[in-house]
Amino acid sequence: MAQAYSPGLTVTDSIVLRKERILPLKGKVLVKKGDKVKADDFVAETLLPGKVIPFNLANKLGVDPKFMKDYIKVKEGDILKKGMMMAETKGFFGMFKNIVKSPIEGEIESISNLTGQLLLREPKIPVQVKAFIDGIVVEVVKDEGVIIENKSAYVQGIFGLGGETNGEIKVIVDSNEEIVDLKNIDDSCKDKVIVCGAMVPLAAIHKAQQVGVAGIISGGIDDQDLKKLLGYN
Template identity: 50%
Template sequence: MSYAYTPGLSVASATTVRSVRRLPLVGEVVSEIGNQVKAEDIVAKTDLPGNVRILNVANLLSIEVAEINEYMLKKEGDLVAQNEIVAETKGLFGVFKSQAICPTDGSIESISQITGQVLIREPSIPVVVRGYVDGTVVETLPEEGVVVETYGTYIQGIFGVGGEAVGDLDVIVDNASSLLTPNLIDDSHRGKIIVGGSMVNLEAIQLAIEKNVKGIVCGGISDKDLHDLLGYELGIAITGSEDIGITLVVTEGFGQIDMAQRTFDLLRQRQDMQTSINGATQIRAGVVRPEIIIPFEETESTKGAEVPANVLEIG
């Protein structure tokens, strides 16, 4: 059975779109108002603190916890390497020493005379936020990110999985009713966003992943294929963080459903243009819909076609 949904999703051939590009925590904004940015450009960056590893030195050396500093070879703040000796006993005649070996690269965060433990902080994890779309920085969010404004085609989907992806658009079916099947996918689609018609099946998605396709846009997908793709029931969770090697945007619903003709025609008109998609979906409070953004230069002929679009909170 097919389930179509018509919640009044946005389909705009030409509109102004603003994308909020925000770090997950405080960091450095590297773009300024007025900067022209590309989708792949870094606009903000930060470092996520590394994980903490606990090394029970007192236990390893069989010493009293209050004596830990006497046996430490490193002090708080020192850098350490995996398998490096961080503490040891003097042994007997210089031999038979007990040693505490560092389990990871990182730094000594604390040495406790209460627990006899050493906390080792793993190296920080660099995090960057990219432009996502070609456009202009129109606002900066101090220590958080920027707002990028672009002009182009904007289409919302009904459901998606996978995060942000950017690639050239390639409509590989003849019409909005056509199935997207494995025989239509080949090596030429590497790095692209491919468009089907009424439905994509699991075999086609798996082949697309194998061929390094960036994303798929189609009218529908079966709930069974979605389950088999993810390996679990999705439920009501927020999507977008799935690590499946591809981004999927479904425009109509579950099952075999023809893509809306207007949507299909718009995508076909934008053949070979750079396209940004995001599968993130949230259907409860603070609704988030998957999206397709295809930037292009605003001209006198396109100004009259503009349809207002809401500011987008992305990432």
């Protein structure tokens, strides 16, 4: 039976931990040096560019791109509302007009009178970074984030599944050689990060999900259980 283990990692009941919390792009830092923060506090935020959508306006109007400028009602940088009119042909005697409306909410990135194509950008995406640990802000990285320090119990893993999570650590085994017993995963584990000893079987993971455990730390997992959990090899 193939198994995944993580030897040589740190397990200690007391360590001074420093955690960098950095934005993917420059933005705004919400705390200052010396501030006390909780794990769920937001410490920095920024706006990521929205998705770019090519839109062939000349084709939608049914005109040659070089004539598109005679019908377009918007310009680069304009803010769009979904359904807002972007262009309109004159039609015949005021009839049979062709009106093209914006397919999205966002803004106009660029307009090409050579190709008749517009690049539309969807609204910016807000991104906020949490502290992730309780502690004190010991350093502020201007426009990027912070470094937080605390004194913690620390159990280190080599890889993880899922996104970031946090919670109180709860050890539910008596030894690091023990395989967790399902009966030890109960309602007292809800919102906790549980430490499961040498191995965590798939049944234990499923029960932890049912109980509402925030996270699991274990010395190993059977590779077949990992494949079943992920749904692929």
